[in-house]
Amino acid sequence: MKKHKLTLSLLEFNSIDELNDDDRTLLLKAKEAAQNAYAPYSKFKVGAAVRLANGMIIIGNNQENAVYPVGLCAERVALFSAQAQYPDQPVVALAVTAIGSDNKVSQPVPPCGSCRQAMVEAESRHKKPLRVIMQGEEGPIIISEKMDNLMPLTFAEDFLSRYTDFE
Ligand code: THU
Numbered sequence: 364m365k366k367h368k369l370t371l372s373l374l375e376f377n378s379i380d381e382l383n384d385d386d387r388t389l390l391l392k393a394k395e396a397a398q399n400a401y402a403p404y405s406k407f408k409v410g411a412a413v414r415l416a417n418g419m420i421i422i423g424n425n426q427e428n429a430v431y432p433v434g435l436c437a438e439r440v441a442l443f444s445a446q447a448q449y450p451d452q453p454v455v456a457l458a459v460t461a462i463g464s465d466n467k468v469s470q471p472v473p474p475c476g477s478c479r480q481a482m483v484e485a486e487s488r489h490k491k492p493l494r495v496i497m498q499g500e501e502g503p504i505i506i507s508e509k510m511d512n513l514m515p516l517t518f519a520e521d522f523l524s525r526y527t528d529f530e
Pocket of ligand 1: 402405407409424425426427434435436437438459472473474475478
């Protein structure tokens, strides 16, 4: 038996003022987007913003539905919209934040597993590391510089292509 210990690294900042201009702008766009979320069921409004290699920013927010599983998270709304409009532009960063209804969100908002898988696909599709910036309404900001930090042992295209004849 072998035990493998994996290391991951995350950056933590105390305030948005400590971020570089690109990260701060992206996080502010995500905060703006959160206000327009459609979240009548959970009342948890999530906002996301995606930066493309050409500098464009595309926003998304959670879109809920009376049939609960039909709804989609803010991150995937932003990511899919960005890739639908600019399929050849690598996605270089994604910021995510949320607004609570009862209490202020004071911790970084962690993307769900499905969104992480979608982000891994964006990274493997464009062969570029995806930077993820997370914050609540207040409190610390966590930055992951590549998806490996948020989702190790990934199932991605390079794994699949090893065992199938797809190119
Ligand atoms: N949600 C997101 O949009 N992104 C996340 O990272 C976590 C959860 C949404 C889904 C649902 O509309 C609400 O937040 C509560 O789960």
